[in-house]
Amino acid sequence: MSAPFGTIAIVGLGLIGSSIARAVRQALPDTRILGYDRSADVCARAQAIGLCDGYNAGFGPELASAEMVILCVPVGAMAAAATAMAPHLSPDTIISDVGSCKASVLTALRSVLPEAVIVPAHPVAGTENSGPEAGFASLFKGRWCILTPDDGADAAACERVAAFWQALGANVETMEAAHHDLVLAVTSHLPHLIAYTIVGTASDLEGVTQSEVIKYSAGGFRDFTRIAASDPVMWRDVFLSNKDAVLDMLQRFSEDLSALQRAIRWDKGDELEALFTRTRAIRRSII
Ligand code: NAD
Structure with a gap:
């Protein structure tokens, strides 16, 4: 099976973002990973582990090469992160996230990126630990990942996001955000x-x-x-x-x-x- 995405961007390199990077390295080794975190310290720590192909505390033109952006920041920071990256996104980029709540995140992302293709996701997997050192590649294996696209969401984009999570070992389910x-x-x-x-x-x-x-x-x-x-x-x-x-x-x-x-x-x-x-x-x- 070919990789669902050639290049992805992970925004937030903590427990979940770094686990995605590790799992992609293992399961989808040809996928390029652009890593972002507003903390330069977290970027440096992620770089020391060797999680991504690039590390940035701010967004720049390289973001336009990402076919999917996954927001892995706290739920309350989703809108700020989306606002910061908006000027650098390609119109074709699929926007996804891993937030533990879905309705509020979808509303926030929709208000900042009204034209974007948004496919929200929640991998129901985690630990009590935080930060790039806490992640591990097998975190999503055998766990559920719930997609909550709104009515009329791009079906092909949903399928690619589902294929991505399945490649990381997750079982994918779709349901309404509420x-x-x-x-x-x-x-x-x-x-x-x-x-x-x-x-x-x-x-x-x-x-x-x-x-x-x-x-x-x-x-x-x-x-x-x-x-x-x-x-x-x-x-x-x-x-x-x-x-x-x-x-x-x-x-x-x-x-x-x-x-x-x-x-x-x-x-x-x-x-x-x-x-x-x-x-x-x-x-x-x-x-
Ligand atoms: P974490 O604290 O380990 O990492 C979050 C990272 O986001 C930090 O490195 C922080 O510097 C960065 N960040 C914060 N605001 C930012 C911004 N505006 N721009 C760029 N980077 C920013 O947190 P985590 O446990 O990985 O959780 C991330 C997301 O995953 C949350 O939305 C959470 O609801 C969801 N989630 C967590 C778990 C879990 O068990 N921890 C499980 C499933 C989903």
């Missing part, structure tokens, strides 16, 4: 919010020392601390960009939590056991 945001609010955003809350609660207790919390961290709390170590800027942007869906899921979660609180208060062991049996069955059905 539906993506609802699904991810419950599968990813709410769990992160809970992890940030519980670790914050544990660090703020009177009568229990920090060292006791660390010393006696059993599996459950340890897993929360890993999630709560995720990048603060990225997650600030996710919650502000997917506000409606997150607040909706949070409301449902609060109601369910109150029901559990009541069951514990009134010794409703049968209610607790019924819920835990149901959740165990869900876990067993997804593994």
